[in-house]
Amino acid sequence: MMIQSLIRCRALNAFVLTVALVGCGAHTPVAQDYQPSIAQEGKDVVWIPTPTDLAERLLKAAQVTEKDLVYDLGAGDGKIAILAAKQFKATAVGVEYNPDMAEYARKNAQRAGVADKVTIITGDIFKEDFSKATVVTLYLLPGLNIKLRPTLLAMKPGTRIVSNTFTMGLWSADQTIETESGHLGYLWIVPANVExxxxxxxxxxxxxxxxxxxxxxxxxxxxxxxxxxxxxxxxxxxxxxxxxxxxxxxxxxxxxxxxxxxxxxxxxxxxxxxxxxxxxxxxxxxx
Ligand SMILES: C[S@@+](CC[C@H](N)C(=O)[O-])C[C@H]1O[C@@H](n2cnc3c(N)ncnc32)[C@H](O)[C@@H]1O
Structure with missing residues (x-):
């Protein structure tokens, strides 16, 4: 958040976020009263939470309802999964590699009163099966989005995918979302294969x-x-x-x-x- 509020230019914003989001794979030691810090390292990408206004707009663009199963890939503190459950009444699953962060997210879900609707899995987004999701949310990096692209395209047609800041290479977005604070996000809808x-x-x-x-x-x-x-x-x-x-x-x-x-x-x-x-x-x- 601090990083983003300091940066006005959108192109620079995406560049700096790219640099900031690239982690070096180290793991935060287990702490009793775990408190994550912005831009701390993660397996493939560091932790920076999605700004609340953009998170709301992304879930709205994906038309999330109580019928949806929302997967947040790289769940961080559980913010998106909790928002999807609390505000949009969806069932939500967050996949987070860092076990301390995953536990922190579970506690946040409890505090928010949505522990019954939110599951946080300690796992790797490239290994977990999220094929049952009807909505997938991402705040990763362009290269990670592209690596996930074949899996995303193989999902049920109509599955909605939203991403904070980063695109999906040649798969152009069906909708671009821009918040009043200047944050950008994208929506894709998995197309049926009609070739x-x-x-x-x-x-x-x-x-x-x-x-x-x-x-x-x-x-x-x-x-x-x-x-x-x-x-x-x-x-x-x-x-x-x-x-x-x-x-x-x-x-x-x-x-x-x-x-x-x-x-x-x-x-x-x-x-x-x-x-x-x-x-x-x-x-x-x-x-
Ligand atoms: C930029 S943060 C986004 C957090 C949250 N999705 C949000 O938008 O507020 C990315 C998160 O992905 C996690 N992460 C990085 N590599 C991962 C992997 N391979 N599998 C699961 N989580 C991962 C990081 O620990 C970090 O919490």
């Missing part, structure tokens, strides 16, 4: 025929083609995933850009044309 060939029907251009949608996917971004039945030119498509929701644009026979939007459920697509929701579009993955 491949789809047979698609219902588009007015196709009549009663079936077209082929060829989708190339990079994270949540879609590119590809809509192949029409014989005699029609293949159309490029562009689209976006938001969890299980798929939206794509193509040009109809008159050259007008049309938008199709809908949901993936059990490997099938059910949607409609944006300008006329009575026109139902359906799709099925063929390979």
């Amino acid at each position: 491949g060939y789809w047979s698609i029907s219902g588009l007015p251009d196709l009549g009663h025929a079936t077209g082929t949608l060829v989708i190339r996917q990079q994270y949540q971004e879609l590119n590809g083609t809509l192949q029409m039945p014989a005699g029609r030119v293949e159309q490029p498509i562009k689209g976006l995933m938001r969890g299980n929701e798929m939206t794509f644009h193509y040009r109809d026979a008159n050259g007008t850009t049309r938008t199709v939007t809908g949901k993936i459920e059990n490997g099938a697509f059910k949607g409609y044309l944006m300008h006329d929701p009575s026109i139902q579009i359906s799709g099925r993955k063929t390979s």
Whole structure:
């Protein structure tokens, strides 16, 4: 907190936090009345708590409710897990490598009256299984976010991930959050994997025929083609995933850009044309 309030420039802020967050792996000795200190070393990253305003905004952006299971990876003093339980009524789990810090977080959860909703695991974020989480919160480092990225992308589509300050490399955020105090955070929604060939029907251009949608996917971004039945030119498509929701644009026979939007459920697509929701579009993955 002290470090952050001294720094105004956001770029410098991210740089200084990067330098400050890189720990050298040493371990704080066990103390009876343990009191952590800001920027103390951690296994892969030092401890700096997320500012409360940003923590609230991140959990709000992730639309956390009592139905959620929130995992904070690198839980520190338990601040995020406690906030998720107390203010957003979620069940929360914090994973913290430093056993003293983990115990300190457990005591904080007790003091906050949410020990029944908050579990603090003493463990390594790269070894613990957090696949059941519906929301994951991070305040790590860019390199650690990228190391976690394959695991995060393999989570259930629709899982929300929020990060204080640091991004996820080529996986661009679905939303950027900026607090009035100038802190930055990011939200990602795990996209369903739709890459491949789809047979698609219902588009007015196709009549009663079936077209082929060829989708190339990079994270949540879609590119590809809509192949029409014989005699029609293949159309490029562009689209976006938001969890299980798929939206794509193509040009109809008159050259007008049309938008199709809908949901993936059990490997099938059910949607409609944006300008006329009575026109139902359906799709099925063929390979
Ligand atoms: C920057 S702090 C963030 C604390 C908390 N998530 C927050 O936002 O307020 C990072 C925390 O991760 C812990 N940590 C570092 N490497 C870890 C690892 N491999 N597994 C679990 N915790 C780790 C550190 O001890 C530290 O408490």
